[in-house]
Amino acid sequence: MRILLFFLLSIASASAQILSPIQKSHPQMDDKRLALIDSTMNEYVAKGWLAGAGTLIVKDNAVVYYKGHGYSDLANKKPMPADAIYRIMSQTKAITSFGIMQLFEQGLLRLDQPVADFIPEYENQTVLKDFNPADSSYTTEPAKRKITIRDLLTHRSGIDYAAIGSDKMKAIYAKAGIPSGLGNFNSQLLDKMKALGRLPLVHQPGEKFTYGLNTDLLGCLIEVISGKTLEVYFNTQIFEPLGMKDTYFTVPLEKAARMPKVYTEDANKQIIPWAPTFRNLDPNYPLFPKEYFSGGAGLSSTAFDYAIFLQMLLNGGVYNGKQLLGRRTVEVMLSPQYDITNTEKDLFSLGFSLTSKKSSYLGMRSEGSFSWGGYYGTTYWADPKEKLIVLIMTQHSPNSHGDLSQKIENIIYGSLKK
Structure with a gap:
């Protein structure tokens, strides 16, 4: 597949600019067509299919659409602000992967280096063979090789997810006290990642894609290698240089009012608040x-x-004159490592899902677009060919009307002019 990374050659002009939250018209986008986003969002809110959402579109390093729709608090009819602070969940993964690539570029690790070089508990791993659901007991066989940092970046290590993974591994992880990483947890990250290394893998390293705690382990590696907590590392090496002023592991209390309520659905698919339990x-x-x-x-x-953060990647690792990652390193990070599914529709890079050539023919995104999302209903993609960034943010999971983002995507691409 020929990834469209040559569009990153516009680095010099793009990096000199800073994104402004002020929405402006763009000569290559049809404002009347973009206005269909408003009517679509309002329809979903009016029909009770969605409490609220935020949408942001960047074209050629300029914000062309930045609005909140519906409510951040449905019961009190509090409008959704454009600058709402969302629980982005798995959107954290891209930032952690970026941190690993920074350390890689500094010569502090190799992508195909065994994790065991840094955390010895991953030295002699095993793979699950037989599992007894009655008591969560199991048998294992030796892993054919050690898991590597590249395995973690591409979710091919054989590490599964606690709480949301396969039933057998959820049971094994629960018995061993391995957290999912979702929510508040006050144990030490290194202690839990050491414990994870002593548990079996769900399959042989490199065998296939299994979405799991790989990126939590990458975060632990950042802490071990840098000597800083992940919070401090992100703040000093990513957020502060980029001017990301509203991104946190712990949101300050003075900004708590900007966080929308979280919603789910009852058995009748009616919106209800997400209960604390x-x-x-x-x-x-x-x-x-x-x-x-x-x-x-x-x-x-x-x-x-x-x-x-996404604009910096489109700029080839530079933003506001600050080079956070080298251009070639960004190209490697956004290059396909393997097909993510057996259908060969999508690909996966070092931290992102990638739109393949085949997938670009089936949908609107250009080949080489990189994307992911979060558990509570946030999603994003960046399209290097169109120099386009889109974020659609909700706090609603699961959502039986999950076609909203696809409709918004179609509207956005339909608004592009020649």
């Missing part, structure tokens, strides 16, 4: 002081802050 995940966790920093799911942020 639902799925053992208190939605107020961003406000709790914490010591355990989940590189896979721990951050809260605004659409605007996250757009800055």
